[in-house]
Amino acid sequence: MNKFKILALLLVSLLAFGVAGCGGGDKKENVVYVYSWGDYLDPEVLKIFEKETGIHVILDEFDTNESMYPRVAEGAVHYDVICPSDYMIQKLIDNDLIQPLDFTKLPDAKKYIGEEFYKQAESFDPGNKYSVPYCWGTVGIIYDKTKVTEPVDSWNILWNDKYTGQILMQDSARDAMMIPLKLMGKSMNETDKDVLAQAQAMLKKQKPLVQAYVIDEVKEKLINSEAAMGVVFSGEALIILQQNPNMAFAIPKEGTNFWIDGWVITKDAQNVDNAHKFIDFMCRPDIAVMNFDYLGYSTPNTAVKDLEEDEEIKNSPIAFPSPEVYKGQETYKYLGNQMDEYYNNLWMQVKVD
16 A cells, blocks of 8 residues: 555656646747847837746847858747848748748737838838837938038949048948949849949959958947948938937939838747737837837837927938838848848958959
């Protein structure tokens, strides 16, 4: 009988351990794995989300779409939510790496994200099935008015040898190639290899004038007046202008990129409900204005402008531009793996030669 009692006690212990193990599984469900651009979310927003929902956010960050994609494609880390740019969203769709969203679980995304941004997103997400716009903007030239006296209304100024060693360019194949393509009157989604060779030749000719090819460093350099001009995203421009009053921002007449970054859910997400909760939380007006104030990038959230308390920012044509600024502008498209590699190789040759 004692043996049976001992066995019974062992069984009870094992059952208790099993229940505890199940409890660990429940805790796992209260997690969401997020992969986003560096410094792209107000840390306070994440704290509020965790406090309100009980869902713990595990955040990883990337610096380019191209560095993000292989980690998602290889599945080494099972992210739930990621925040790619337009053409990369299209690539993720085409390669079956993200899943359609359930908009019944995204009421704030339906209510507060402007219709015109969903319409623009159709160019890379037909039917708006896979993504919710988070930030948007344009690419332009920011310049120091004490160093640049002529009008800055064309990409051509980036080839003016008067500014040798004073020009900052984006270290990004698509953003770099976009500039000569626009100067040539071509699409920034060009696939003709002869045209792309001409664009590359223009960038090689420009190279001796360039101080550096940069990503995040562009803000600090321009805030500290370490260059006469630089190619920047409009959100970066707003931050630079706030900290260096000598700067001005211009959208070249040849046209530019109207970019959109959006939230998507990966195909192998293990916390799908939590991912939807996270995305919809980011669309809530009070949360959207916190992220907007933290980032400086324009928001597709229609409620943010009314909630913005800083009158200078509220009236800023960079933060809240008129529709004419982005109407008719192109958005990057995914051109296929082979053309992606071709663009990257052209750009690498510019930097290495």
